[in-house]
Amino acid sequence: MGKTSKDKRDIYYRKAKEEGWRARSAFKLLQIDTECHIFDGVSKAVDLCAAPGSWSQVLARKLNENYKKALEKGDASPPKIVAVDLQAMAPLEGVIQLQGDITNTNTAQQIIAHFDNTQADLVVCDGAPDVTGLHDMDIFIQSQLLLAALNITTHILRPGGTFVAKIFRAKDVSFLYAQLRIFFPYVYCTKPSSSRNSSIEAFVVCKDYSPPKGYKPHMLNPLLTHEPCNFEELTGVNRIIVPFVVCGDLSQPDSDMCYPLNYRGKEYKYHEPVQTPIAPPYAEALSLLENRRAGSSAFVFDHDTDFNEADISRAIENKSATWTASVKEYAFISAVETDSETNTIVKTAQDENKEEETAIDALQNLYISKEAGNIDNTK
Ligand SMILES: C[S@@+](CC[C@H](N)C(=O)[O-])C[C@H]1O[C@@H](n2cnc3c(N)ncnc32)[C@H](O)[C@@H]1O
Numbered sequence: 001m002g003k004t005s006k007d008k009r010d011i012y013y014r015k016a017k018e019e020g021w022r023a024r025s026a027f028k029l030l031q032i033d034t035e036c037h038i039f040d041g042v043s044k045a046v047d048l049c050a051a052p053g054s055w056s057q058v059l060a061r062k063l064n065e066n067y068k069k070a071l072e073k074g075d076a077s078p079p080k081i082v083a084v085d086l087q088a089m090a091p092l093e094g095v096i097q098l099q100g101d102i103t104n105t106n107t108a109q110q111i112i113a114h115f116d117n118t119q120a121d122l123v124v125c126d127g128a129p130d131v132t133g134l135h136d137m138d139i140f141i142q143s144q145l146l147l148a149a150l151n152i153t154t155h156i157l158r159p160g161g162t163f164v165a166k167i168f169r170a171k172d173v174s175f176l177y178a179q180l181r182i183f184f185p186y187v188y189c190t191k192p193s194s195s196r197n198s199s200i201e202a203f204v205v206c207k208d209y210s211p212p213k214g215y216k217p218h219m220l221n222p223l224l225t226h227e228p229c230n231f232e233e234l235t236g237v238n239r240i241i242v243p244f245v246v247c248g249d250l251s252q253p254d255s256d257m258c259y260p261l262n263y264r265g266k267e268y269k270y271h272e273p274v275q276t277p278i279a280p281p282y283a284e285a286l287s288l289l290e291n292r293r294a295g296s297s298a299f300v301f302d303h304d305t306d307f308n309e310a311d312i313s314r315a316i317e318n319k320s321a322t323w324t325a326s327v328k329e330y331a332f333i334s335a336v337e338t339d340s341e342t343n344t345i346v347k348t349a350q351d352e353n354k355e356e357e358t359a360i361d362a363l364q365n366l367y368i369s370k371e372a373g374n375i376d377n378t379k
Contacts, residue, residue, distance in 0.1 A: 003270055008261060011253040012194045016054065017271035024194060025126055026054035028203065029164075031192035033062070035247040036205045038162050042066060042121040044080040046111060046156065047095075048102050048149045048165075049127030051085035052275050056095045059124070064094070082114045088279045102127065103148040112155045119158035125149035125165040128201075139170040139200075146176060146204075153209075154183065154217040163206040170200055177242045180206050193248030196255045204242075 007014040012024040021027075033039055039062040047056045063079035070076035083089065084098045084107060091097065096114060100107030102125075127145035131138050146165050153163050163184065167176060180187045184206035191202045211217075253259060261268035 004261060004268075007268075007270065009258045010255070011257070011259045011263065012255055014261075014271075015253075017273060018269075020274055021054045021057055022052040022273075022275040023054035026058050027194035028126075028192040029055050029058045029124065031194055031247040031252070032164060032190050032203055032205060033058075035245055036188065036190065036207075038122060038124075038164055038205060039063070039066065042162075043070070043077050044115075044118065044120045045082075045122040045124065046120050046152070047081065047083040048111075048123065048125035048152065049085055049145065050083035050097075051087040051089040052277055053083065053089050053092050053095070055124055055126055056081060056083045056089075056092050059122075060092060060094050080114075080118075080120075082111055084111060087277065090275050090278055102152060103144060108148070108152045108155070111152055115156045120156045120161060121158060122162045122164070123149065123153040123157055124163075127166060135170075139168045142166070142168045143172075143176055147179065150180065150183070151217070154211060154215070157209045159209055159211075161209040163204075163209065165204050165206075167202055167204045168200045169202050177204070180204060181242075183209060183211055185210055187242045188245050189242050190245045190247050193246070193252045194255050198256060205245075 007017075010024065012027050016022070016024040016026060019026075043063060043066060045059050045063060047059055050056050059081050060079070063081060067076055067079050079094060081095045082098065083092070083095050084100060084102060086099070086101055088099055089097055098107065098110055100110065102108065102111075125146065127142070127149060129138060129141040129145065146167055149165050150163065157163060163180075167173065167189070169189070177187055177189075186205075186207040188205045188207075189202050190205050195201050195203075253263075
């Protein structure tokens, strides 16, 4: 029963497993392509922040289709895809994989080395930090990933090429748009329908790479200044308003809705995730829960310091054998209320017979409410 809970509440998660994608993110890239045609004529691409690899899967499929079409015309160069992530990624046919930090010069140089004497047609980056819950910090780190991706892009993208990257639509996003417009005459902010409305996530699609005359890419380019700056004062060409494009029409499922399992007349069948992470960051969280269940006095639970809700969410998506008991344990802890002044437990709402599904709901609600910015640190 619990296994179907996430399938019920997240149609894109369910569809991803049915169609063989490693993550629901695949639909975001596919929907962006439907609207913005980012794969047209592409044979060489880089996937930054690629794990677990659903965007790489999309790239592999699209570039192979392009290759077949080009072969028919007799003018084909074989596809090349380089994928990079901090996390280890299970192998994917036709994808060169690197493990490293894209903000690190060494990683950037390794990527660039793969394009010795050649250039990429497309660079995509779905980079997101492990969310800390400190919104300004999370937004800042995400912007650093985008700028690191842009910097790598300036080394390898061919003139006329396309850059697609996740962006958080937050306070100073205009400044990022302005940076992108230095290199690309066309910058769009897109929101695929598979990306939840409640999330500040969007994707910039930047077309026709045209670096300023005389621009020499180098890894030390300080794109983000740390000087205080009032962006509201920017006017004229210095203030860029980029078009906002909604990708995916009304016939596509709404990512914020729950759908019945037998959707549009198709009989529901449960599918395991296509590829579970091979060295997931949440493994530590699960082992902490195991310690707690085993009564280890070494572990004292604290919501905000010992746990990361993104890890919890991933733990739900990638259940291990120890998972159910751990989740039930966590749901009990979640049901404990504390007095915010004295920080003591004032009420426990433990229900011994809590179903697994209720436990999952408790976890997901916690994560969703944090995602939406409704953080109540007293619970
Ligand atoms: C939303 S996931 C990407 C999902 C991927 N596009 C897919 O379709 O499977 C974000 C990824 O960013 C990676 N990441 C975060 N910071 C990074 C960094 N500094 N360097 C490389 N990867 C990073 C994370 O490890 C995580 O795998």
